[in-house]
Amino acid sequence: MVRAVYERISREFQFSFLLTDVRNSVEKSGLLKLQKQLLSGIWTKKANISDLHEGAMIIRRLLGDKRVLLILDDVHHPSHLKYLAGNQEWFGSGSRVLITTRNEHLLIEHGVERRLKVEELNHDDSLQLFSWKAFKRVYPEEDFLDLSEYVIDYAKGLPLALEVLGSFLYGRDLREWNSALTKLGRVSNLEIFDILKVSYDGLDDEEKKI
Template identity: 55%
Template sequence: MLGREIDVWDFDEGATKIRRFLRPRKVLLVLDDVNHSDQLDYLAGKEDWYGFGSVVIITTRDAHPLVKHGVVRRSEVQVLNTDEALQLFFQHAFRKGYPEQSYRDLSNQVVKYAKGLPLALKVLGSFLHGRDIPAWESALAKLRKVGDAEIFEALKISYDGLDDHEKNIFLDIACFHIGYNKHKVMQLLDTCVFAATIGIDVLAKRSLLTISDAGILEMHDLLREMGLEIVRRESPDEPGKRSRLCLEDDVIRVLEKNRVRNFLQQ
């Protein structure tokens, strides 16, 4: 925003620089996926941070930060209605605005399960694209078995359909490489004996990964959370036994445990 590289040593200093820069200007500010009130305190501030006529839009899956910050005008995003959900699902499952006649009833069942959530419709549709009716029936049977309490299980069906190399690529990107250049990540993954080029292409076609026009790897927050949860479930109580350490707290926990163990051995 400042148009140049600057060094910021703490949150208060950064907030001060943002406030000084924005105060005389009429701005449109969008803060996406806010999950803590501190983010609003340091990035959105108060109304006197901006020039007259400015608009601040905040998206979040937790209303508490908005309440705590005093945001008055709040609106809950509605899920897709049945017709909208069907159209979105058809586009991903059949690559057109209508289904094959023999798949119509199965399509209605998938859409009913997804409950109007666009991400689930895209992921499930991309996963089922080109598959025969028995494969659709098998996927629906699995959805019914796990229940509909967590969208995690619906998204994980597409992950389960990947081969081992593709699963590793997905988990590596979810844990470490979101926001990085596609080609640099491919070079890194290829050193791990992963077929990165075709693997990333498969993930993108299944809507598990998106690539920006600038070649940056991006992933929906729910998909990233699914990846982190898959890794966590490898060993819920012992981070050191997982295939990856994705979170800073887990890294610190493992290092501290190893330090204590080495001390006791000495």
Template identity: 80%
Template structure:
């Protein structure tokens, strides 16, 4: 969803940045590396920084008179917003900062006023979206109806969950589906995104594009 928004409106801005899966990126390579990506994206000579506070100061100085689009996807810590998005004074007139998070308190703490809660899909739409990824059509194959319903019940209408699980299960036989569903069943739904990250990391590059 965030990529679709980015592709639709990025041409309206002087600088446009889309950082997907911020949480995982920080875990893997650190918050400083994301700052460096932003600095590199605007052609900053000071991109080789070693301190978050220095990086934040440089970003504010270079962007405060620019019309910027910044999309931060899956933020889970206040420091992500502090050092990547700062405050309104970081950006010039007409700029837009879009943040996706599962923790609404982060938005409150950062003073975000306008919020949109993404609605969960109903069962019919969930099945269609999942089937498009898992079977390349709008409905399950005959031997997979019950298994597909189990996935739908687990995903709780979350589009990302449905898409990643569909791509992960594509081309697998029923026994493999059962094995993966048992793994998911051993954790609570609050951990679904961690499980999905593990599943997604297990995809090869072509599967991730499906």
């Protein structure tokens, strides 16, 4: 979902950065690596920064007068914002920093004033929305009911996730559903559009033709 936003508005800025799945990336490789990833898009030198404070200082120095779009997806800890987004002085006039997180208090603590909470659908509404996209009817076909319930649980009530998954699975048979949803479960921490690409790429050639 964040990638769709990024692709739609990134051309309006001098520099655009999308850091997805920040929480998992930090757990696996550390916050310093994310700073280096960000700097690699703006710094001609190899980002041989030694610590987070140095990285923060360089980011601010290089982007302080630039119109920047920075999207941080699945932020989990105050340090993620402190060392990747800093404050308004880090970026030039007209810049935008978009943050997704499950912890609203983290945004309040960082002084983020404009916050949007994505409302989740209940089970029945989720099933109905998904069914309209996947079957063009109000309730799933009987043979697909268990698999539909799996999708409902996976999407966690997020309308866009339900719509995208339903549209992706529309017209496919049980074998294709099982193949796609098996792969979906393996990469549950990736954003939804990347998940769908993995699922589609994993289908065999005959499945892709349908």
